[in-house]
Amino acid sequence: MRIGIIVYSQTENTYSVAKELQRELTSVGRNATIERITIVGEPGQPEKKVEFSVKPDIHPYDELIFAAPVQGFNLSVVMKKYLKQLGSLEGKKVHLLTTKQISNKWTGGNRAINLMNKICRSKGASMGETGIIFWKEKHRKRTTDEALSRILKAI
Numbered sequence: 001m002r003i004g005i006i007v008y009s010q011t012e013n014t015y016s017v018a019k020e021l022q023r024e025l026t027s028v029g030r031n032a033t034i035e036r037i038t039i040v041g042e043p044g045q046p047e048k049k050v051e052f053s054v055k056p057d058i059h060p061y062d063e064l065i066f067a068a069p070v071q072g073f074n075l076s077v078v079m080k081k082y083l084k085q086l087g088s089l090e091g092k093k094v095h096l097l098t099t100k101q102i103s104n105k106w107t108g109g110n111r112a113i114n115l116m117n118k119i120c121r122s123k124g125a126s127m128g129e130t131g132i133i134f135w136k137e138k139h140r141k142r143t144t145d146e147a148l149s150r151i152l153k154a155i
């Protein structure tokens with residue numbers, strides 16, 4: 001079974017979590033690949049102006065983890081646009097991860113997860129686990145360990 005970790009990361013935090021997840025999966029003999037979504041031009045563009053320079057193909061994967069930051073109290077518009085343009089996710093199991101600075105889920109974390117969930121479900125995905133990671137030093141390790149262990153158990 002092939003696992004795809006599809007990441008958008010503007011300042012590398014979410015990417016570093018994706019790498020940790022990949023390391024954990026590889027250490028137990030799983031086949032996990034990270035693919036990064038990248039855009040043309042500067043970050044911070046409105047959704048309608050976002051153009052992809054790399055738009056990962058999900059077809060090779062049986063199981064997917066979508067990971068992206070919270071921006072502006074919601075899911076990064078890059079991940080939102082990427083997910084919206086995907087075709088069917090029928091037959092694929094999907095897990096969701098988000099990272100955020102403020103240590104409170106109600107400042108965009110739940111909204112980001114709910115939006116990813118809604119889009120993936122609408123495309124027929126079978127939904128697995130989710131994780132919200134608080135990037136503040138004080139909470140980072142605990143929330144990362146919790147999120148990754150939930151997802152690893154479900155894969």
Ligand SMILES: Cc1cc2nc3c(=O)[nH]c(=O)nc-3n(C[C@H](O)[C@H](O)[C@H](O)COP(=O)(O)O)c2cc1C
Nearest residue numbers: 009010011012013014069071072073099100101102
């Ligand atoms: C433009 C912008 C908006 C952000 N908005 C929020 C926010 O609403 N809530 C929050 O908790 N963190 C917010 N952050 C912090 C990021 O979510 C956090 O640093 C995240 O870990 C960055 O992930 P990345 O390095 O993968 O891009 C914002 C960061 C940026 C650059």
